[in-house]
Amino acid sequence: MGLLSYVARRLALLGLVLLGVSMVVFFVLRGMPGVDPLAAYIAPGLPMSADALASLRRQLHLDEPLPLQYVYYVANLLKGDWGYSRTAAQPVLDALLARLPATVELAVAAVLLSTALGIPAGIVAALRKDRAADVAVRVVSITGISFPVFWLGIILQLVFFYYMGQLGLPTLPSRGRIGDTIALIDPITPMTGLYLVDSLLTGKLAFFGSALRHLVLPSFALSLISLAAVVRIMRASMLEVLRQDYILLARSKGLPTRTIVMRHALRNAITPVLTTAGTTLGILLGGAVVVETVFSWPGMGNLAAQGILNNDSILVVGFTLFVATMMVVVNLVVDLLYAVVDPRVRY
Amino acid sequence: MTSATRRSGAAATAVPVLEISDLSVELSIGGRWIQALDRVGLTIQRGEVLGLVGESGSGKSLTALSIAGLLPGNARVAGGSIRLNGEEVLGKSEQALNRLRARSVALVFQNPTSYLNPVLTVGAQIAEIFELNPELLEAAGGRTRRREAWRQSIEALRLVRIPDPERVVERYPFELSGGMQQRVVIAMALVRQPDLVIADEITTALDVTVQAQILSLLAELRRTVRLTLLLITHDMGIVAQLADRVVVMYSGSVVESSDVRTLFKSPRHPYSKALLETVPTIDGGRTVFRPIRGAMPALTDPPAGCRFHPRCPDAFDQCSRRKPERLALDPGRVVACHLYEGGAVSE
Known part of the structure; x- marks a missing residue:
């Protein structure tokens, strides 16, 4: 067994670990009762109409069932899109x-x-x-x-x-x-x-x-x-x-x-x-x-x-x-x- | 203090390489000091091979470690003297002991696999001996000390009959077989041209065929480099093959010492007899083993009188009462046994 194949195996394992971690963290945070995930996307205090909120929710797939949301999330992750952070005001x-x-x-x-x-x-x-x-x-x-x-x-x-x-x-x-x-x-x-x-x-x-x-x-x-x-x-x-x-x-x-x-x-x-x-x-x-x-x-x-x-x-x-x-x-x-x-x- | 051995040989006028007399060592076991060596005495002349035999736990290895000042932390010397080339070893400073170990006394141990450092190459482990003995490198010619040390390390491997020493010197111990590893340890011992080599059960951990090779190597080295050897073993066959004289130990004491031929022909101490009978013989096509019945007493609870008496076929009432004195029977022979007290002069 060569060094390269060892590293390759370990990196494959890394993928599995990350999948597990992302699942746990995603479901814990998104599944938390009483917190609307949409809140993470809008600036607090900024007035928005119900229509605008609903369309934003659709756009972000937040109206879909949670497992599907996760799939969207992972797909975006792989594209390098980890979402936008309100706190940092940058991706x-x-x-x-x-x-x-x-x-x-x-x-x-x-x-x-x-x-x-x-x-x-x-x-x-x-x-x-x-x-x-x-x-x-x-x-x-x-x-x-x-x-x-x-x-x-x-x-x-x-x-x-x-x-x-x-x-x-x-x-x-x-x-x-x-x-x-x-x-x-x-x-x-x-x-x-x-x-x-x-x-x-x-x-x-x-x-x-x-x-x-x-x-x-x-x-x-x-x-x-x-x-x-x-x-x-x-x-x-x-x-x-x-x-x-x-x-x-x-x-x-x-x-x-x-x-x-x-x-x-x-x-x-x-x-x-x-x-x-x-x-x-x-x-x-x-x-x-x-x-x-x-x-x-x-x-x-x-x-x-x-x-x-x-x-x-x-x-x-x-x-x-x-x-x-x-x-x-x-x-x-x-x-x-x-x-x-x-x-x-x-x- | 006195030793029978001094009277024993014709070479008594020369200063012996090693002279141990009345060496007592105690071990701390469960907070108590237990006598582990009881007035042990032995002498080795230059160029001589002395077999030190006895069962496991008889004190052979403690004797060996005492000579090099390497007793474990739970052991202490309670009395006696160890002279190397006439110079007292006991009481030397750690620094002086290091000098002694670096040059005069070399040890070879039982299991080469555990005694070689796994993370250093064979060459590094041999060559470091020259750091302590730069005088061995004097004939360096144009070479740097490092290179000369390396060259001599390769020569040492050649001396112990390691094939392809130029490659083996770069190897790590785990890449070598047990027999090769033991040759490496022997090379380490020889490279400092020591006055005395102590070989402690050096073939016990090896396969039978490899044992034979190592023993014939020792026999060869005896001739070529005029080895002075303290050969510790429990195997009477090895003693017969290599030793000039033999010292038999039992439970921390010397019970008999003699030249090899005499001992094999007419052992006096019942324990020596029993030991010789443990060498399997072929009798009418059947291999016969005669084990010694019983087991060696625990050091913590030794029997009174002669420590061998519970296992001795010839024991009589004296034996459980009094410890036997050492008796010089014939020239060159000392026995500690009550059986002979009538016929010999007590020391």
Whole structure:
């Protein structure tokens, strides 16, 4: 079985997953009692005649039975027409794609942060099992995951923006992706839409600095969701690997602990962490709703939150589908990465 | 401390490669320290093959691990001494032990599949030994150290009769058969030109035909590289084939030590006799097995007196009362058994 046919099979599976997701989301939202789906299509407060409403309803097939509406919906989806979002005042797909880079930048930064902190912490905890360092790492990571993210976000804003500002200390930005001034004076030409990447490519270091500073607090708040999981899994996996026979053989060669951990143990122990990081990235891409809202981050989650409040079912269904797609794609990429880490994995 | 072995050989004047005397090791089981090795003594001269035999759980592997300072976390040395080339091993720092393992003592273990690191190539696992022993690469000529290490790794594979070593060196362990994997581990041991190789049940996990190949390889290496070998096995057939002298262990103690020929001709300790009878013989066309009745006592609840007495066909009242002393019977032979107390001088 070749790599290509494996990927092809997984992509076919992706189609099935999306069909399932779209069904669930569509029927839940459209079938909700007391909410007229037509409401999603008209501006609130705009007076419309009964005739106009009826003809709009017909035009949108909203007078058909629900299963048929679903068929129309899917047919449109495949044509690239995901509907029009009242909230974003633009087509759903355009609105999501426009906000995708902001969310990707935030989610990737959060996952990188949680692995960069979590992997070393997990290794230290494993090597110092049941000693002070281990206990400290476990307590901190459990405490971290126990805070609600929105609360933690607000605390971070209070401390690093408000209080430090009060004390005349340097502060970190608490909202948005970029400083207002720099965005006006020295804007970048969007290429990938990822501010950090674009500003580096165009050599605008001031822009890069501002974008990076804006990223710190929200990505840290977001990273805490996965940090505890990464630490725990890294620790458990490392302990398991250190018990293996090949570690004893490596020790019998007289290799120092550092080499044994980094060369012999880490690559064997990292696979479960990779899975966690991948899954988390998927979750964060869709689940940044709260953090994006707290930090006024102009990403998809922020838009989706507004959509929910506005009863914009077309947007919410589109958002959910979009997130499900990314989740499946990210998992596929992670599965392919296994083959890089572990030579025994072949597709 | 004293050992019969010192009186035993003609080579007693030379400093032995390995001299273990009165080694006691305890294991922590269920919060209690249990005596697992009881004043074990053995000596190996340069170029000699010493067979260490006994059933599973007799303490052979613990003895081996003690020599390399690789006792598991739940074990501790309670007394005695281990001298390697006259130098005390016990009490050495971890760093000094690493030096010792890197160069002087090499271990080969039972199951090559679990003792080779699955994610590193054969070559990487052999060549890393040179990182610790750069002096082995002195004859590098114009080559870089890396390339010279790689070249010598290929040579080591050739030495252990691996066909096509240039290709095997790039392979991962899972791509090789069990017999080839064990040859790789043996190559790792030889590449550092160690003073002592400890082979712990190295053929047990292999097929019978492969066992025979590995044993003939060892016999060949004895001649070609003048191996000094501590050969741990439960198989008297292997001892007969390879060893010069033999030490028989039972339940953590040495019960008899002798040169191989004498032991096979006239075993003294009832346990040695029983062990020799476990080697199947062909008697009038029928294969006869004589298993030793009973099982080795649990370390947590050893019988009083001689630990073998519950299974011993020759046991008498003394045996359950007092632990037998080690007796030097003939030159080169030590037995710990009450049967011989009348006729020999106690140590």
